[in-house]
Amino acid sequence: MTPRVPDSPPAILATYRFPSGVNAQKQAEIIAIGQTLGSTGAHFAGREAALAACRGDVLSVAVNEHESFATVRFPAANTERDIGTLLTMVFGKYSLAGPARLVDLTLPEDVGTRPRFGIDGLRAKVGVPKRPLLMAIFKPALGLTAHDHAELIRSVADTELDLIKDDEILGNLASAPTLERWRACRPLIEAMRDRRGRNFLYAVNVTGRADALLAQARALVAEGANALLVNVLVYGYPLLEALAADPEIQVPLVAHPALAGALSLAPDHGIDYRLVLGKLMRRAGADIVLHPARFGSLPFSAGDEGAVIAALREPAGDWPRVFPGPSAGIKPEVVPALRQDYGDDLVINAGSAIFDFAKGPKAAVTAFFDSLEIY
Template sequence: MTIEVDYRFPAGVDAQKQAKIIAVGQTAGTWNARFTDREATLKSHLGEVISVENDEVTGQSIATIRFPEKNVENDISSLVTMIFGKYSMAGAAKVVAVRLPKEYGLQPQFGITGIREKLGVFDRPLIMAIFKPALGLSAQDHGGIFKEVAFAGLDIIKDDEILGDLDVAPTLERLKACRPIIDAVKQKTGRTVLYAVNVTGSADKLLDKARLLVREGANALLVNVLSYGFSVLQALAADAEINVPIFTHPAFAGAMCAAPNYGMAYSVVLGTLMAYGGADAVLYPAHYGSLPFDKLEEARIRDILRDRNVFPVPSAGIHPGIVPKAVSDYGQDVILNAGTGIMDHPDGPASGVKAFFAALERFNKGESFDLENLPDGVLRKAVEKWGNGN
């Protein structure tokens, strides 16, 4: 099996020449007569230019390079080094697709099916919240908020990605404030609520902390993969003690994906690399949210993730009024993740959660989300505040 990568070059770049530079320079490199006896082996490590196609309208070119799988360690970090390590510094070029053998890297330990089994919810989108304000609440405050939303029917909550292991609300204390509520909800309603705890620190301490959190009852984890490293995601995902779903956050993704002609496409980093890196659920911006995001790129991420049973979690600016759009785009296998869209509901976070479920119900009945048709209640108040996505 081989690895195929599409590189896009802007108009004016000699893509044929660049493709050869990549195929050689990112693999064995060149050699001279001193290595004639190693020639066959050296050649077997070279990349190969499969095609170079020029778009006559835009002037852009796409070069496809095939890399030998034996050049890398079946992980994301060595893959990234090979396909775009030194070459990322060579000029304008963007990695727009990476195709990997199915058995490459890691499969999600839980993914869509595993998370649904944990929750016992099989037939609707999952509703997820983010603790807000992001930073500055105490662990007890987190417990208080969690109680409101968990009993209101929420499926999953996560820390804000900004909130590390800080004095104001240490990670283990946040868990300890929330874990009894997970148990109480289970006991009273039979429902499971996941709390994806943000796990941080230097790689060794982060792994130790993740194991400790799981021992202390964490039933999900959140990782800022692009700030901490794909090698950390892999270690977490492959660790026998860390047997809970891993939610990955896209923090810092824009630094490597947002530029038109540099870096990697969002669908590569938040789609392919996360899906083969061991994530169970991947957060990324929704195109109708508060961050600028391309609809087509969002659809690519969705499809790449689902192809590997990874849960897509469109995020940022999500509120009850966008449910019709989101469900039209995603169907049932999606996690709708809202921060202020739940926490800042005029009647409080519990009403924010209920407004999402009211929205799902209304959408399923085919009823309008226009204000003039919405009856009084939590959904109407949400739409009054945040609109209906139109």
């Protein structure tokens, strides 16, 4: 028996969109060489075979009246099969080259770091097999002591709330150090678990220099913390991958979209939300990805919303499906429409609508659950 030789080595496909007036064919050729060999190399005689194995090639170009698209194929072997070398290759230096937007990626199975829980694992962890999950956000975002955090949990302790998270702005501040927040909240969280017979998760915001952040995450989990929140675009996908791969950090990871607009909101530059908050988050190990909702307080088109949610949940080889978390200005009134459009595999995420609700947090949680029943 002879070993099977595959027809072509594993490849990464990247699709770019250009505004009208840009020669997509020419730009695609610049990308295919510039983002692999870095140079056409007239004087690299004798290296032809090695270079041919590394160079990208233009797979397709499509031009219409308003824009054009090009897809470039890169050898996967040019990367470490991680998000860091992937992003550097497909859009690193080229991002500086002119109006172009990275709009899609097709990735081999082995690129990235698998989410540990995904939708199925998280449902098992919180004991909720079917309905959308409900997550609260501590509010106000700042100005609370660790004791205040515990009191906010006490205010919802006899509800069926599934998760709570820090506001993404809250770091490891002298006024409420991160580990102290967890320590103050832990008894109440474990009492909720014992009363209900199912977990209540607190996604603690991890921050700091990369080394300090990793150490903080390990320390939190060692003291019983049962979920972590990460500002992935601020700290980097490679940091999320490190958390998702760390044997000491066996807890769900919640990805916050802070700074995503700086990469995705401009029309003709940057990277589509479907990648930034969708495919790349899932490939970097997030179990829940928070994102704006079109019914919320941030501008987010139905198209972006649908594309992000699809990227997190659609079948992708044997990659776990992960939870979208529609956020920012979410009120009970918008829940039925979200559920109608996207079904039950959602984490409904609400801050002010719970902790700044006129009738109090407990009544707010009840209102959210009522909104789940009227569907």
